[in-house]
Amino acid sequence: MAKEHRAGSKVRGDKLPAILMANHLLEGDVVFLADGGWTLDPSGAKIAHDAETAAAMEAEGKAAAAANAVVDPYLVPVDLTTTGLPVARHFRDAMRQKGPSVHPDMGKQAEYAPIR
Amino acid sequence: MTVITKKGEIADAYVRADTLETAFEADGIPLIPASLVDEYVVAKPGTDFGLSVPGSMPIEDLVPYLAQASLIAIEFPGFSDGRGFSLARRVKREGFAGRLRASGPLIADQFTDALQCGFDEVELPETMTNRQPVQQWMEAKDTITDFYQSGYGEGLSILEKRRAARKGARP
Amino acid sequence: MYRYDEFDERFVRERVAQFRGQVERRLEGSLTEDEFKPLRLKNGLYLQLHAYMLRIAVPYGTLNSRQLRQLAHIAETYDKGYGHFTTRQNLQFNWPKLKDVPDILDLLADVEMHCIQTSGNCIRNVTADQFAGVAKDEVEDPRPTAELLRQWSSLHPEFVWLPRKFKIAVTGAEHDRAAIKVHDIGLKLKRNAAGEVGYEVIVGGGLGRTPMIGKVVRDFLPKEELLAYLEAIMRVYNSEGRRDNKYKARVKILVHETGEEEFRARVEEEYAKLDGPTINAPEEEVERIAAYFAPPAYEDLAEDSATLDGARASDPALDRFVEQNGFAHKQPGYIALTIALKEIGAVPGDMSADQMRAFADIAEKYSFDEFRVTHSQNLVLPHVKKDDLPAVYAALKEAGLASANAGLITDIIACPGLDYCALATAKSIPIAQDIAKTFADPDRQKAIGDLPIKISGCINACGHHHVGAIGILGLEKGGRENYQITIGGDATEHAALGERLGPGIDAGDVPGAIEAVVETYLAEKQGSESFIETVRRTGAEPFKAGFTAFIEARAAAQSEAAE
Numbered sequence: 074m075a076k077e078h079r080a081g082s083k084v085r086g087d088k089l090p091a092i093l094m095a096n097h098l099l100e101g102d103v104v105f106l107a108d109g110g111w112t113l114d115p116s117g118a119k120i121a122h123d124a125e126t127a128a129a130m131e132a133e134g135k136a137a138a139a140a141n142a143v144v145d146p147y148l149v150p151v152d153l154t155t156t157g158l159p160v161a162r163h164f165r166d167a168m169r170q171k172g173p174s175v176h177p178d179m180g181k182q183a184e185y186a187p188i189r
Numbered sequence: 190m191t192v193i194t195k196k197g198e199i200a201d202a203y204v205r206a207d208t209l210e211t212a213f214e215a216d217g218i219p220l221i222p223a224s225l226v227d228e229y230v231v232a233k234p235g236t237d238f239g240l241s242v243p244g245s246m247p248i249e250d251l252v253p254y255l256a257q258a259s260l261i262a263i264e265f266p267g268f269s270d271g272r273g274f275s276l277a278r279r280v281k282r283e284g285f286a287g288r289l290r291a292s293g294p295l296i297a298d299q300f301t302d303a304l305q306c307g308f309d310e311v312e313l314p315e316t317m318t319n320r321q322p323v324q325q326w327m328e329a330k331d332t333i334t335d336f337y338q339s340g341y342g343e344g345l346s347i348l349e350k351r352r353a354a355r356k357g358a359r360p
Numbered sequence: 361m362y363r364y365d366e367f368d369e370r371f372v373r374e375r376v377a378q379f380r381g382q383v384e385r386r387l388e389g390s391l392t393e394d395e396f397k398p399l400r401l402k403n404g405l406y407l408q409l410h411a412y413m414l415r416i417a418v419p420y421g422t423l424n425s426r427q428l429r430q431l432a433h434i435a436e437t438y439d440k441g442y443g444h445f446t447t448r449q450n451l452q453f454n455w456p457k458l459k460d461v462p463d464i465l466d467l468l469a470d471v472e473m474h475c476i477q478t479s480g481n482c483i484r485n486v487t488a489d490q491f492a493g494v495a496k497d498e499v500e501d502p503r504p505t506a507e508l509l510r511q512w513s514s515l516h517p518e519f520v521w522l523p524r525k526f527k528i529a530v531t532g533a534e535h536d537r538a539a540i541k542v543h544d545i546g547l548k549l550k551r552n553a554a555g556e557v558g559y560e561v562i563v564g565g566g567l568g569r570t571p572m573i574g575k576v577v578r579d580f581l582p583k584e585e586l587l588a589y590l591e592a593i594m595r596v597y598n599s600e601g602r603r604d605n606k607y608k609a610r611v612k613i614l615v616h617e618t619g620e621e622e623f624r625a626r627v628e629e630e631y632a633k634l635d636g637p638t639i640n641a642p643e644e645e646v647e648r649i650a651a652y653f654a655p656p657a658y659e660d661l662a663e664d665s666a667t668l669d670g671a672r673a674s675d676p677a678l679d680r681f682v683e684q685n686g687f688a689h690k691q692p693g694y695i696a697l698t699i700a701l702k703e704i705g706a707v708p709g710d711m712s713a714d715q716m717r718a719f720a721d722i723a724e725k726y727s728f729d730e731f732r733v734t735h736s737q738n739l740v741l742p743h744v745k746k747d748d749l750p751a752v753y754a755a756l757k758e759a760g761l762a763s764a765n766a767g768l769i770t771d772i773i774a775c776p777g778l779d780y781c782a783l784a785t786a787k788s789i790p791i792a793q794d795i796a797k798t799f800a801d802p803d804r805q806k807a808i809g810d811l812p813i814k815i816s817g818c819i820n821a822c823g824h825h826h827v828g829a830i831g832i833l834g835l836e837k838g839g840r841e842n843y844q845i846t847i848g849g850d851a852t853e854h855a856a857l858g859e860r861l862g863p864g865i866d867a868g869d870v871p872g873a874i875e876a877v878v879e880t881y882l883a884e885k886q887g888s889e890s891f892i893e894t895v896r897r898t899g900a901e902p903f904k905a906g907f908t909a910f911i912e913a914r915a916a917a918q919s920e921a922a923e
Contacts, residue, residue, distance in 0.1 A: 084839075099387065100457050101412035141389050144407060164841065165778060169409050173779040175707055175789045179440055179455070180410050245599075269398055269481070271521025275598045278518060282633065296395050298382065305517035320390050332378040335367055337511040339587075340638040341518070347367040347511070352642045 084150040084163050092118040092159045093130045094169060095137070095146035103169050103181065104143060106130055111143065114185045115170045116158050120151065158188045191318045192290075193300075194310045195330060198323045201312070203239045203260060212238070220262060226254055241292070244273035248283065251276075255285045262312065265293030274306045281307035297321045297329040304330065305342040361422050361730055362507045362652045364472045371514070372469045375476060379403050380462035402482055402520065404475030405461055408782050414453045414461060415478040416468060420488035420506035420530070421449035421733040425720035428731075430471040432716035438464055443716070445701060445709040447773055447824055448527070449487050449733040450478055454780055482520045483513035483594075487529045489537045490734040493653060494742050496690045500549045500557055502532040504650040505586070508641055512587055519594045523601035524609035526594075527566075534853070539735065541565045541574045541855035542827060544611045545593065550580070558582045563593060563623070564615030567821035571857050572612040575620045577627060584646070588639040592631035596623070656728040656743055661693025665746035678753050680802065681764040687740075695746050698766035699731075699739040699756065704800045707789050708774045709737030718759035726752050735824075736773055736812070738766065769811040769878070770796040773824060777817025777834060778841075786834025786841035788817035791870050798871040799878075808878055811891045814849070827851035829892045830877060831858040832870065843870050847877060847903050848895040859900045861907040873910055880906035 093106035104111040105118035112118065121127035127148055134146030149166045151159035161167040170188065172180015192201045203220040206212035209228055212219035220239035221229055223246065229238060239260035242251060255261070261280055263273040277289055291303045292312040303311055311326075339346040345353065364372070379399075386396040400406075404415040416431070431451060435443050438460045439453040446452055456464060468474055478485050486509045488502040489495065509528060513519070519526075531538040532549040540546025546562035559581045565574025581589050593611075600618070602608045615623045672679040687696040699719070701709050711719075723731040723741060726748050732740040744752055756762040765771050772795060775781065777788025792815055799805055814828030818835070825831030831846040843865055846858030865873055880903050881891050895903065 096407055096411075098393075099459050101407060101410075101455075103410055138393070141387060144393055163839070165409075165784075168778055172410055174787065175779050175793070268395065269521055270603060271519070272599055272603075274518045274521065275595050278595070296391070298378075298399055299521075302517040302520065320392075321385075325385070325390060328381075332381070333374045333515065334370060336517065337371075337514055338516055338639075339641075340635070347371070348641055348645045350367065351365070351648065352644050355644060355648075 088148065088150045089122060089124065089127060090153060090159070091121045091127050091130075091148040091150050092161075093121075093134050093146055094118075094149045094166065095134060095143035098141055098144050106133060106146070111137070113181075115181050116186060116188055118159055120153070120157075120159050121148070154189055156189065160188055191313045191315070191323070192310050193313065193323055193326050195304055197327065199310070203262075205241070218259065220260065223250075226258075230254075230257060239288075239290075242276075244270060244276050246276065248276065248279040251280065252283055255280065255283055255287075258287060260288040260290055261285060262290040262292045263308075265291060265295055268294055268296050268299060274302060277303075277306045277308055297325040300326050300330045301333060305336065305338075361424060362419075362503075362649065368472070368511075369469075372472075372474045372476075375403075375474060375515070376462060376465040376469055379465060383458060383462060398480055402477055402480035403461075403465075404478035405456075405458070406479060406782070408454070408780050409778075410780065411455045412458055412461070413780065414456045414464065414475060415446070416451045416453070416473060416475050417478045417485045418450050418473075418733050419510045420486055420492070420503055421490055421735075422503065423731055423733065424729050425724040425731075427471045427473055428716050428720040428723070430467060430473075432713040432720070434464055434467055435713040435716070442710055442712045444707070444776070445711065445733050445737045445739070447735050447737060447775065447822055448478075448485060449490075449735055450485055451733070452776075454776075476514050477520075479525075480520075481522045481524050481526075483509075483516065483522075483526045483528065486510055486513070487527070487538060487543075487735060489531045489533055490732045490740050491537060491687060491696060491742070492532065492732075493655065494687070494689055494696045495533045495535070495537075496688060497534040498532045498690070499534075499551055500532045501650075501653050502530040502538070502547075502549060503653045504646065505532075505547065505549065505559075506530045507649050507652075508586070508646065509590075512590075512641070519598060522594075522598055523603045524606065524611075526597070526611065536851075536853040536855075539824075539827065539851035539855075541853075542567055542571070542824075542851060543574065545590070546574050547586075552580050556582065559586060561589065561593075563627075564612040564620075565855075566610050566612040567824060567826045568610065569607050569819045569821075570610075570613065571821070571826040572616060573855050573857070574612075575615060575623075577624050584640055584643065585636060587641055588634050588636040589627075589631055591639055592627050592634055596626050596630055600626070655691070656730075658691045658694065658743070659745070661691075661745065661747075663692040665693065665749070668746045668749050671750040675750075677762075677764070678750060680806075681753055681762060682749065684764045684768065684806075685766040689743070691743070693746055695744050695749065697741045697744055697749075697752070698734070699741065699761050700763040700766045700771050701738055701761075702765055702771045702796070703760060703763050704770060704796045705793055708772055708792050715759050715761060718755070719761060722752060722755050722759075726755075736771065738771070764802070765805060767810045767812065768805045769799045769808050769813060769874075770805055772796060772813045772815060773828070774815040775817050775822035777815075777823075781817060781822075783820060784817035784834070785819070785836040786817050786843065787867070788815045788823060788834055791815055791832060791834065791843065791867060794867075794871050795874055798875065808882070809890055811878075813874070824851065825849070826857045827855070828858060829895070830874065835864065837864060841867055843867060845870075845873055845877070845907065847900060848892070850892055854896075856896075861900065861904050862911060865911065869911075869914055872914070873907060876906045876910035877903055 171182045204215040204217040206219040240258040241262040291308045406413045444452045486506045488506045528545045529538040529543040530547045542565040548560040561578040562574035563577045685698045727741040772792040774788045774792040778784040815832040816823035816825040827849040833844045849858030850856040
């Protein structure tokens with residue numbers, strides 16, 4: 074069978090720090106792994122600064138997918154703002170953090186405080 | 190393995206055999222792969238057997254055995270590989286009178302397709318029936334009442350039913 | 361247009377119930393995501409970058425006002441108040457929730473609509489000439505064929521697990537507006553020497569990673585043999601199409617690798633074994649479907665309308681609109697109108713719920729309650745009385761739907777691209793917006809004339825960039841978005857694939873590069889040649905020179921600025 078498209082970061086090289094992103098199965102919304110569950114707010118994402126934490130977060134994502142809560146969880150390499158908030162390094166992931174560039178009135182950018 | 194027909198689960202009379210020895214000693218009718226069939230029919234002429242073939246097998250290679258095998262099991266490597274459906278149509282067209290089996294990790298949502306294409310039964314690994322028990326297969330089969338395609342399945346297609354209705358309505 | 365009978369009605373209702381059950385089985389774990397994904401795709405449901413996306417079938421691009429009002433209702437109730445018309449004459453909603461989709465499907469079924477096979481590895485929604493039943497050069501209306509194929513391909517037991525997606529287009533006219541040479545199967549209604557109607561059957565065209573022009577597999581197929589012959593093609597493809605590599609799985613690759621002659625021989629061999637009469641549609645059934653597409657109750661009118669002529673003379677904007685967006689109708693006194701969803705700076709193909717309701721009223725009142733969706737992401741009012749045109753124009757203007765740029769350089773096709781699509785490698789819509797703003801001046805657009813620009817945000821080519829007179833392909837290069845420009849592509853009966861002008865460029869340079877290409881055209885143009893005619897005559901060389909000069913000038917300016 075042909076290999077189907079799978080979500081995943083396209084950033085090469087150093088993958089840390091990172092956050093874990095997925096889609097909520099029932100709603101479809103982009104969700105971020107936080108301490109003790111998932112959040113819709115991009116600013117609330119838990120940040121992995123070391124490989125061990127990243128691996129644990131990835132395992133948590135896989136478990137949530139197996140439990141039919143989320144779809145396509147994957148680690149997203151980020152840069153940190155001066156206030157310590159995560160900004161995805163790849164433009165595709167950044168688009169998922171914010172919402173469509175052609176509709177500033179829709180998606181995360183319309184519903185949550187911007188990441189600064 | 191679980192074998193399901195349109196009436197429900199049945200006991201499997203066939204036993205898979207990967208070598209001639211296991212085929213000879215099988216506790217039931219041996220179900221043998223295409224690679225063994227020539228030797229098998231020489232060794233045991235006239236005995237009952239089932240033949241397992243990949244969905245990719247050309248029909249010409251299968252035709253010589255259709256009069257001898259009592260069951261043809263078409264193997265589906267994955268549920269999304271639809272070649273077996275077309276091979277089933279070709280096997281039926283050649284006049285095969287035995288049982289036609291779809292074997293592999295099919296999903297319940299494909300049961301109607303399989304029956305319409307001429308399969309009599311599906312043989313599923315336990316990993317599939319654990320998630321999709323026989324009950325789901327029976328329900329899936331009855332979700333859609335009528336189909337547009339003529340020449341598939343046993344009943345009339347929607348197109349044929351419309352024509353019949355119009356003829357019936359005529360004075 | 362076609363109306364459901366009791367069988368069609370029950371079929372779509374049962375399909376909704378089936379999908380509702382599949383969603384329930386996904387949530388409780390009977391179906392894994394890998395199993396559910398192809399099932400939801402076969403019902404038009406994608407998981408995109410921000411949310412689910414639902415693609416609704418608009419069979420051969422035909423809709424009525426009741427359906428459009430229902431779409432407006434769905435847009436407001438379950439989405440964000442708008443819909444997006446696609447390059448396959450369909451409509452997409454970008455923000456539905458999985459939990460709401462079964463209810464949306466029920467609302468669609470209420471108005472004889474569905475999402476069946478708008479995605480997945482199966483026979484997709486059949487497309488047709490948007491001027492079907494209108495065009496003067498039509499041998500026969502393609503819509504009855506398209507409707508028959510819609511029914512025949514729906515939940516086909518044998519052909520829903522194909523190696524890859526499969527697209528069929530039908531035209532009945534001499535001038536090909538349905539792009540039949542770049543479809544998996546293209547059908548052209550024609551007459552043979554004896555005057556009988558049949559089909560030219562073209563197989564193996566397509567865009568995507570490996571664009572190809574289709575090959576004529578049957579020069580003349582008698583009309584009544586259609587379904588059996590298609591079954592033969594589909595069976596050969598389903599059995600022999602490659603399944604080891606998704607980029608080589610389309611039928612175009614099978615035709616290419618097998619060879620045109622051998623492929624034809626295999627189809628004919630399969631066809632010879634089929635029991636045609638048991639497969640083909642009964643003649644009464646073909647006639648029953650065709651009857652739904654009988655011409656509407658036109659009035660007996662003179663070809664010219666004094667009302668319209670007077671209004672055009674006094675209103676230059678109306679005059680420009682009619683000249684640019686009007687299409688000659690075979691019925692005297694009538695005209696077809698293209699409604700370009702291409703307001704300068706807008707998202708190509710987007711329509712708000714308010715616009716949908718306003719347009720539904722216009723179609724109901726002025727176009728026999730019918731309209732069409734085009735593969736250029738525009739709409740068509742097929743049967744407008746010329747006497748009514750001033751009133752229609754006023755109503756369109758009121759709704760923000762009177763853009764007089766159909767076919768011009770600002771009438772740009774763009775896939776959703778990275779703003780929405782999970783497969784995209786670059787943005788597409790903002791590029792279209794920037795180009796449209798660059799060429800916003802109506803006089804400049806008019807001087808340039810017909811120039812279809814088509815933009816895709818990845819190699820899969822949903823924006824049909826290969827067949828754009830100017831094509832733009834967005835890719836990722838070194839962590840940045842990068843755009844390749846091609847020229848000379850054509851989706852009509854002169855089907856041709858575009859040729860690349862040079863290396864890829866940054867998003868910000870695209871409008872300037874397009875201006876350079878246009879300047880080359882205006883310099884090379886002879887007489888009243890259109891852009892594509894000039895390219896055909898001169899070849900790509902002068903355009904490559906113009907493009908290269910632009911790139912060099914840009915680089916020089918940048919290094920100067922850096923010093």
